[in-house]
Amino acid sequence: MDVITTHVNADFDCLGAMVAARKLYPEARLVFSGSQEKSMRDFFLKSTSYALDFTRLKDLEFDKITRLILVDCQHSSRIGRFAEILTRPGVEVHIYDHHPESSGDITPAAGIIRESGSTCTILATLLRERGIEVNATEATLMMLGIYEDTGSLTFPTITGEDYQAAAWLLEQGANLNTVADFMTQELTAEQVSLLNDLLKSLQTTTLNGIDVSLAHTSVDYYIGDIAVLAHMMRDMENLEALFLVVGMGNRVYIVARSRIPEVNVGDILRELGGGGHATAASATVRELTLIQVLERLEETLRNKVNPRRVARDIMSAPVKTMPASTTLTEARELLTRYNVNAMPVMDGKRMVGIISRRIVEKALYHELGSLPVSEYMHTEYLKGTPDTPVAAVQEYIVGQNRRLVPIFDGEELCAVITRTDLLRSMYAGEALYDLARDSLPIRSREVMRLIDRQLAPDVVKMLRDLGQVGEELDLPVYAVGGFVRDLLLGIENCDIDVTIEGDGILFATTFAAKFGCRVKSHVKFGTAVIVFPDGTKIDVASTRLEYYASPGALPTVERSSLKMDLYRRDFTINTLAIRLNSPDFGVLIDYFGAQRDLQERVLRVLHNLSFVEDPTRVFRAIRFEQRLDFHIAKHTENLIKNAVKMNFLDKLGGKRLLSELVHILTENDPLRAVDRLASLGLLRFIHPDLFLTKPVRRNMEEAVRIVSWFELLFLDRRYEKWAVYFLTLTGTLSNDEFLATCNRLAVNEHYREKLFESRRQAGTMLEIMQRKVARGIPVLRSDIYFWLKALPVELLLFMMASTTSADVKKFISLYITQLQNVRTMLNGKELQRLGVPAGPRIRELLDVLLTARLNNEVLSREDEERLVRKRVGRVL
Known part of the structure; x- marks a missing residue:
């Protein structure tokens, strides 16, 4: 079975080329390897002037494919599941592509690969030469491909062949009105917003006399057809070379357009896993942040558009070095520590070689880690001076695949040039991109x-x-x-x-x-x-x-x-x-x-x-x-x-984890953060059995309300707010589990014992009060006072949040707002003047007075004196 396909995110050149290829392989099935660009999807939806017999990818029997015809692509990474059959015995691959012959990793058995404005141009020329006729619909599709990839026959890289192919297709009935309709698409609201952000971030930098423009932004959702925006921005701003970098979710998309031969965007984006030709290219980078992609793109551009400079313009100093006696195991640690791939080796002040990460890793694989680096270092290397041309450095690093060039001032090592230094070389250190987009122009x-x-x-x-x-x-x-x-x-x-x-x-x-x-x-x-x-x-x-x-x-x-x-x-x-x-x-x-x-x-x-x-x-x-x-x-x-997933937080020290948890639990509304911790599976790193269950969540919600109430009443009262939430969050853990949590968080011994004892007391007091309420036993104000007087405010607030009894909550609230501040008017000395002998009897009478005052049985000093005389007289 013959199958004709193309790369994922297929465009009009892909579609037109697939249709043209079937004129050469009439029995072949047309199958898209993946998604299509939005403009082409719209074409399928809107156009009713043709009917094409496409086979859905999921309906294709891959084991029956004997010949694969690829158009507009030479990369196995860009053809989806079809990459799986490339090396299968009995499968022949034909390629028709207008990108440079060396741009891909698939070796074809037949086909045509040559530089041209579009793949449709190559196939249209072939059809014309063989006298194969096409109908008006087919001619229109191929014309769409030519117009799309040549900028409507305006790109400076197009050839006479493109014009000749377009003329022939016009003679075959190609409809230019249809072409114009689909070359000029209205932008969606998301594309307009994205275009606005890109224009605000647009920055042009001169590299070796060439203006290179770069724009970037990020969104958390996918927006299609950013290539359309690249065309628009290039034309609006009259740019020579443009790179758009857009972060969308966990991928970063790059689209590049160039009008000048000095900036071959296809060659540049191949360094980032993409492809294309000299004037138009794209790449999709996964699992890197926008910042990291911009840094890699900047390095690549500095390499591909390289200024003519000397070593002193790009060299780095001071130099990190290692002694010749350093073991290979120690060398790996040093290379990793300083995030470098090669380092000079020194014998005193004299440089004797260069050790690279590649050599170190191979030596360690062979269990040679205890040997000194002097045994395996490079001893032959380019010795540069500050006046060595960068071109010579580039030839050495790139041409001989070396990592580092040492720069000497006489016999003394004064600097080095690394691959990164070489890639970053540019005029006056001017920034290629500025992540501080002008959308928030703070000056x-x-x-x-x-x-x-x-x-x-x-x-x-x-x-x-x-x-x-x-x-x-x-x-x-x-x-x-x-x-x-x-x-x-x-x-x-x-x-x-x-x-x-x-x-x-x-x-x-x-x-x-x-x-x-x-x-x-x-x-x-x-x-x-x-x-x-x-x-x-x-x-x-x-x-x-x-x-x-x-x-x-x-x-x-x-x-x-x-x-x-x-x-x-x-x-x-x-x-x-x-x-x-x-x-x-x-x-x-x-x-x-x-x-x-x-x-x-x-x-x-x-x-x-x-x-x-x-x-x-x-x-x-x-x-x-x-x-x-x-x-x-x-x-x-x-x-x-x-x-x-990788359990990296298990390796986090308890004190550092506790510090971050305290910060979270000190926020005004920590429940939102705790919700987020639970949703991301982070609570288990505090304790494996800690979960935000419905009861715990209810108690946390109540704790937020109670803490707000308390702070409104007592603006200047100092207390450990985080402890209230910590006790509430861990409220369903057993005593042993709570101690294990404190140990995991490296809570100091004194405070750990205090928290544990307070938690135990809270449980006891809540049980007593709840039992009284449940049995209908009257509770005196003095009972509440003596139950709660020894408990810190953090524990009282925790108890209020934890209890489901409205009466118990009222008891604690009454204590906090009124009872804790009740004092007797008489003191010990005044009791002695009333005839009470010094000793434990003083304490007993003061408690009697306090109990009476708490229960409103005495209201004045005279009432207290009468009560004392009555008690003293009875005793005497």
Whole structure:
């Protein structure tokens, strides 16, 4: 059986080419390998001028296929299930494609592969040469394919063959009105919104004299036909080379168009797993964040459109090295720690070789981990100087598949050029893309207005003073993190974090000396806390990167740039920075699209290993989502689910888990966050038997109401709010299970015993009160007082939330609002003046007086004195 097919997301060139191919293979079945672009689906729905006999993929008997005819595709990864039969004995593959012959991984037995405007052009030419006639419908379909892939015969890469093929099809009756109708499609509301976002983010950068334009955005749902938007933007803005990058759910789609031979978009996107030809190409990237895809695209563009520069323009310093005595096992740890693939090997100050990750991994596979790297390092390598042309470096790295070029100043190793350095080489370090899309155009003047409007004058002065000290020390100073985020959101936040590109401790000590503050420094982490005379604190840190020895471990910290410092943070919305140095005071820095995500109220991680390296970020994600009323992006939520599935949170230390849980349970309405924890399967990492059952949820809802009631009555009363919710959440656990939970959370021994004993007392007291109510036994106000007086307020609120008895709830409420503050008017000394001898009798009488006052049996001092004389007289 012969089958004609094409790539998934088929377009008009695919459809026209499939129809043309069947003229060559009349017995073949037409089968789409997957979905089609929306414009072509609309064609099938709207057009009634033809009838095509297509076979549905699910109805095809794959085991009977003997010949597969592919059109407009040479990639096995783009033909769905048909890839399974490519290597099956007895299956012959023919390919007709207008992309470069080397662009795919399928070797055909026959067909035609040559560069042309469209695959329809090649097949139309073949039909004309063989004298095979086509009807008007078939001619129209092939004309649609030519017009779509050649920009209606306007792309600079089209050939005379395309015009000749179009002329022949016109003679065969191709309907240009139909072609025009389907070449000009109305945009949907979602496409219009997407186009607006892309236009706002559009940025053009010059690479080696060539203008390259890039636009990007993210949505949590699929929007089809972004290729249409690429055509529109290219024509609207008159762009030479355009790349659209759109995150949709857990995939990132790239569409590229080019009018110039210097930017071969097909070649570029093949590096990202896509394909196409020089003027039009696309790619779909799975399981990477938008930020990661943009970084990979930037590296590829810098490689494919490479400026003519010398080594000093792109080299990196200082250099991470390892001694020649380092074992191969230790070498792997160093390479992983610094996230590099190769490292110079040193004998003292003399470089003696290069060790690569590939060699290390192979050596470890052969159980050679105890040997020194000097045994297997590369000893022959290009020795560059700062004046070595980048072209020579590129030839060495790319041509010889090397990882690193050392750069020497005389005999001294002064820098290196890595593959990443080479890919990132470009004019003046100008950014290729700016994730801070203009859809929320915050500029320094607007930041200044926000600062002046939302911050107290003394806070503004403090920020300017910080910047001024930075100027005096020649150190860039930035306000970073949640303070900047909340400033843009209009949320009050006086918790200021400052980052210094340089020595943060030096900055902090200099500032403190100048303004009469104290400093607490932590040399190991390069951090300090400035404490002002009024108690105000500012955290100061040197810009740094972090790496993790294992999932869930605490990070190891080293110095780095501002961008790397921000990249190590948890979510994009926390990566904003404001420059404080006086010349640039108020300039907002946004490397990772935080403004966009703030505007869209979405929470995204920066990279896919974020929750692996630090599982506490899972809890922070939920806390920020609920506090800010944001939503976790679909891909980020998938990464959370993966971290749960892989049990990475089991490796999280108890103290860190407890800290995050306390933060969540201190929020105004923690139930929303607890709901989210339960829905994502996170409660089991606190205790395997902890579930948000209906009774627990009811008690949590009641706890939220009771805590709100309590805080409204007692505005200044200090108490541990989180403990109320923690006791409520774990209320259905047995005593042993509760102790196991406390142990898992590494609650300190004293507090653990206090919680356990309080929980036991609460159970006893609730049982007593509920039994009294159930039996109809009258309960005196004094009974309530003496039952509850020894219990802390956290336990009382927990008891109110846990009981289902309205009467018991009233008892506890009465105690909190009235009874706990009842006192006798007489004291011990006054009782002695009334003739009561010192000793235990004093305590007994005071309790009698208190009981009488609680039960309204005495109302004044005179009443208390009469009661005492009566009691004293009876005794005497």
